[in-house]
Structure formats: C-alpha cells, structure tokens
Amino acid sequence: MPQDVPTSRPGEVPLAATTEEKAPAILRSLLRVFRLRLVYSGDDLLNPPVLFTPSRGATPMGREVRSGIALPRDARASRLHATLHTDALGRLRVVDEKSRNGTYVNGRRIEEALLDDGDVLSIGDSYLVVRAEPEPQADAPVPSLLGDAPSMCTLRAAIHRVGPTEVTVLLLAESGCGKEVVARAVHDASKRRGPFVAVNCSAIPESLAESQLFGHLANAFSGAVARPGLFRAADGGTLFLDEVGDLPQGVQPKLLRVLQDRMVLPVGATTPVACDVRIVAATNRDLTADIAAHRFRGDLFARLSEFPLGIAPLRERREDVLPLLDHALGRPRARISSALAEALLLHPWPFNVREVFALAAQLRIRGGDAGVLDLELVADRLGPPSSAAPAAPPTTTSDAHASSDPALASEEDASNAADEREPPPDRAQLEELLRTHRGVVADIARATRRSRKQIYRWIAHHDLDVQRFRR
Structure with missing residues (x-):
C-alpha cells in the first residue's frame, strides 16, 4: 500500500517541529533492515x-525447516x-550447514560470509537477493514502473509527489534504464490534459534545432512551410527532452529563455507565443x-534540475531482473532453468x-516450443557468470566478495586460466556425461570440477543439443 508523505505546498513554510518530533524521524531515516527476496526456487x-x-x-x-526460510x-x-545470523549491530551472516550442494554468495562457494546489500545468495536451486533497505519504505502506485527493489519503490514515491506539481524534472540515468517510461509516468501523474511529446535532442541537427523546437513561420527560410514546433505541439501537456546534454550550445540560451518566460519565438517571428508546457528532461x-x-x-542546468530524479541501473536492483524477464517474455512462456x-x-x-527485452526476444525465438529455457540458448549473448566458481572448494571468509589471502586469489586465477585453455x-565422453547427469550443466561442472562456462564451451565445440538429454 502507498504511504502518504507529508509535503508543503509551494511557497508554504512548514510548521516547526519540536526536538522530540525530529529525533524519531532522523533515527527512522538511518534505520536499515536486512530483507531477502526469493526470486527463484526449485524449477522456475x-x-x-x-x-x-x-x-x-x-x-x-x-x-524442511519448520520456521525460518523454507524452500x-x-x-x-x-x-x-x-543458517542466517543477525548480530547486535544488525549485520547479517550466512553459515553453510554442511549442505550437500553448497552455499554460494555472488557465485562463490562459502562456508560462512557476511552478507551485504545487493548480494545474490544461492542455496541449491534457489536464489535470494539481499537488501539492506530503509524502514519504513515509501512506495506509490505507478503501474508502468515494474520492480520490487527499494530504489524502484523510492522512485515511484517521488513520482507520486512531484507529478501533480509544475516543476521541471531532470532524470539522471544510464542508457537503457527506461527514462522515457519514467517521463511518461510523471506526465500521467500530472493529470495534464495535453499530449506527451518526446524528442531525442542528440538526433536534432544543429542547423534545424531552433526550428524543430520552437517552430517557424512560412517563408522564414527558402521553401519553408509554417510549423508549430515541438514546444507548441506539447501545449497543455509534457515535453520530454531526452539526452538534453547533447543539445547544441547555440540553442541552450534560447531554451533557457523559453523555460523562464513560458513563451516561444518561432523562427522568422517578432512576437513570442505563449506556451503551457511541463518539461521533463533526461541525460x-x-x-x-x-x-x-x-x-x-550552468544556468540552464539549474533551471532543468528543479527536481532531479535518479533511476538505478539494473545491476543495482537484481531482484527485478527475473520479474522483468517474465514480463518481457509474455504468456505463455516456458520455465526458466x-x-x-x-x-x-x-x-x-x-x-x-533494454538488454532484458532484447534477451527475451532471443529466448522466444531460439526456445521455440521448448519446455525449459536454458542458458545455452543465450550463452553467446549472456554466457555463464564469469565470477561463478561452483566447483571450487568451499572457503571460510568474512567477505564473500574477495579473497583475504592474495596467494589463494592468485592460485584461483591460475586455475581459472588453466580451465580456459583445457581442450x-x-x-x-561428453555425451556420456550429459546422459549421466540428465543434461544438467551445473551437475556436470561439479562432477568434473570445472566451471559451467567451460562445460558450455565443450558443448558448443561438439555442437550438441542439451535438450535431448533432458527427456
């Protein structure tokens, strides 16, 4: 359920809070609680x-645990x-209980390890993403933004607050994070009745930038037919300026003037035209x-960034990867190995x-009528994780992210290098291994003490179809 966040109206001075009122809020903002999200278990x-x-x-x-995390x-x-252990400082440690198939953190086998925000914990064929998240966690209903990660909850809550205002929003995100989807969500939350118009600033030729943005009159230049421009096309709605950092320098001061005056001056005109547009920019x-x-x-940046919004890259919200793939694959879909x-x-x-949707398209085409979508279908694009070393002997470490022993790290690197060169x-022989282990690459990797990447190379080398060994 969305949580209402009290805000002040523009220009309104918030009521002063007493010391007693301030302290709990500060403590709550610093509080982080470890939670785990089970994203895969068993066979899907x-x-x-x-x-x-x-x-x-x-x-x-x-x-078969009676209380705790049952799988x-x-x-x-x-x-x-x-077993997970939470100490007095709130830190979370995982201890392997001499399990048959081992416990892994970020693809490395461990006997015990401290868990950190964003770690991937693997137990058998179950995968959990660890999060140290704020308590309480704000959220709001934004149907177009999928994801359960704390960063996505925070983003939806921010859109819920800023959407109904008229401030300019600047989206800060890497390529492929869905900036236009977020911009549309801001527009939808604004309740503006005008259209949503998107423009990629990096695709506008410098010589035509002013005309495309602000319009031009008939005969403003040779053969010109009157055009309103993108600003007036978005009148009453929202104009999304994607990749605004690539906007030609000659147009930047004119854009600043439009943002300040809410009026555009078409090319060839002498009188500006009023334009009611809400700006969402991204870079x-x-x-x-x-x-x-x-x-x-700098003055244009100050005007565009009245309300900056960051969109977390996908590697920082791994719990959303499989649900996003599930959405991209559509229905019906095969199980995921x-x-x-x-x-x-x-x-x-x-x-x-963007890469998730591209990979989903490849899985749909290559998977065909297969009952299970396996790694081999996208090994050329995705490949087994290079950090995974399931066949390595378990180690006891307080940090699963890096070995504390430089000599041990060098030995592991040398082993991996030898694995890469092995014919x-x-x-x-490989067909016999596949028959024995029913085509389960992870089991072959454990039996041969080789990485999954190496097993997939062998399979590709002999052009074998793993699916026929799974029937």
Whole structure:
C-alpha cells in the first residue's frame, strides 16, 4: 500500500517541529533492515518475489525447516541447508550447514560470509537477493514502473509527489534504464490534459534545432512551410527532452529563455507565443563535468534540475531482473532453468532494461516450443557468470566478495586460466556425461570440477543439443 508523505505546498513554510518530533524521524531515516527476496526456487522464477525478514538471532534455511526460510520446491536444497545470523549491530551472516550442494554468495562457494546489500545468495536451486533497505519504505502506485527493489519503490514515491506539481524534472540515468517510461509516468501523474511529446535532442541537427523546437513561420527560410514546433505541439501537456546534454550550445540560451518566460519565438517571428508546457528532461551524461568544460550552461542546468530524479541501473536492483524477464517474455512462456536464472542474476547488465527485452526476444525465438529455457540458448549473448566458481572448494571468509589471502586469489586465477585453455573431451565422453547427469550443466561442472562456462564451451565445440538429454 502507498504511504502518504507529508509535503508543503509551494511557497508554504512548514510548521516547526519540536526536538522530540525530529529525533524519531532522523533515527527512522538511518534505520536499515536486512530483507531477502526469493526470486527463484526449485524449477522456475517467482513473480512477485517472496519477501523474508530474518529474525534476531538464527534463521534456518532449507527444504524442511519448520520456521525460518523454507524452500519446499527445491529438491537440491538440503533439509537444513544454511543458517542466517543477525548480530547486535544488525549485520547479517550466512553459515553453510554442511549442505550437500553448497552455499554460494555472488557465485562463490562459502562456508560462512557476511552478507551485504545487493548480494545474490544461492542455496541449491534457489536464489535470494539481499537488501539492506530503509524502514519504513515509501512506495506509490505507478503501474508502468515494474520492480520490487527499494530504489524502484523510492522512485515511484517521488513520482507520486512531484507529478501533480509544475516543476521541471531532470532524470539522471544510464542508457537503457527506461527514462522515457519514467517521463511518461510523471506526465500521467500530472493529470495534464495535453499530449506527451518526446524528442531525442542528440538526433536534432544543429542547423534545424531552433526550428524543430520552437517552430517557424512560412517563408522564414527558402521553401519553408509554417510549423508549430515541438514546444507548441506539447501545449497543455509534457515535453520530454531526452539526452538534453547533447543539445547544441547555440540553442541552450534560447531554451533557457523559453523555460523562464513560458513563451516561444518561432523562427522568422517578432512576437513570442505563449506556451503551457511541463518539461521533463533526461541525460546519461555528467552535466556538472560538461558545465566545467563549458559544453553546457550552468544556468540552464539549474533551471532543468528543479527536481532531479535518479533511476538505478539494473545491476543495482537484481531482484527485478527475473520479474522483468517474465514480463518481457509474455504468456505463455516456458520455465526458466536454474543455470539461466543464476547467469541472469549475476550478469552486469551494461545495457540495463533494454538488454532484458532484447534477451527475451532471443529466448522466444531460439526456445521455440521448448519446455525449459536454458542458458545455452543465450550463452553467446549472456554466457555463464564469469565470477561463478561452483566447483571450487568451499572457503571460510568474512567477505564473500574477495579473497583475504592474495596467494589463494592468485592460485584461483591460475586455475581459472588453466580451465580456459583445457581442450574439450571427445564427443562420446561428453555425451556420456550429459546422459549421466540428465543434461544438467551445473551437475556436470561439479562432477568434473570445472566451471559451467567451460562445460558450455565443450558443448558448443561438439555442437550438441542439451535438450535431448533432458527427456
């Protein structure tokens, strides 16, 4: 349920709070609670994820635990697989309970490890994303923005607050994060009756930028036919200026004037025309660096960034990866294999949500009528996670992100390098491995003490179809 956040009206001075009123609010803003989202278990993804909040002390995890985090659908999870421990400082530690198939943090096998915000915890064929999130967590209904990550909840709550206002919004995000979707959500929340008009500033030729944005009169230049321009096309609605950092420098002061006066001067005109437009701009550039390099006007940046909104990249909200893929695949869809789920969760996602939709299209085409979508279908695009080392012996460490022993790290690197150079077994040997392990690449990797990446290379080398060994 959305939580109402008290705000002041523009120009209104908020009531002063007493010291007693301020202190709890400050403490609440600093409070972080560890929660885990189960995004995959057994043989398919979970949408929405199942939320767990570990209790103080010890929280058991496994296939047959009576209290704690039960994974009844996961045949590869031990009855008591691992235990979560929360200490007096609120830190979360996972301890493997001598499980049959091991416990992994971010693709590395551990005996025990401190968990951090954003870690991917793997138990059998179950995957959980760890979050240290604010308590309480604000959210608001924005149907077009999918995701359960705290950063997405915060974004939806911010849109709910800023949408009905008239302030200019600046979206700051990497390419592929869905800036236009967020801009449309701001427009929808504004209740403006005019249209939503989007323009990519990087695609506007410098010689035509002023005319396209502000319009021109007939005969303003040779052969010109009167055009209203994008600002007036969005009159009464919202104009979305995507990649505003690429706007030609000659147009920047004119845009600033329009934002200040709410009037446009078409090319060839002498009298400005009133224009009621709400501006939402977006960029994936560091505009402060562009200002220092004199590529972008500081006064224009100040006007555009009345309310900046950051959109987290997908690698910072991994709990949303599988639900987004589920949405992109549509219905009906085949089940997702454990190997594919792991690779998706550990992939760095350099192209963000756009890459998820591209990968979903590839899975739909290559998967055809397959009952299970496996990693091999997108191994050339996605590949097994390079950080995963499921066959490595378990280590005891307080940090699952890096080895505390430089010599051990060097030894692991050398082992991985040897794994990369190893020639494949012959076709008959590999087929026997696939038959023995029913085509489960993870089991072959464990049996041969090789990485999943190496097993997939062998399969590709011999051009084998793993699906026929799973029947």
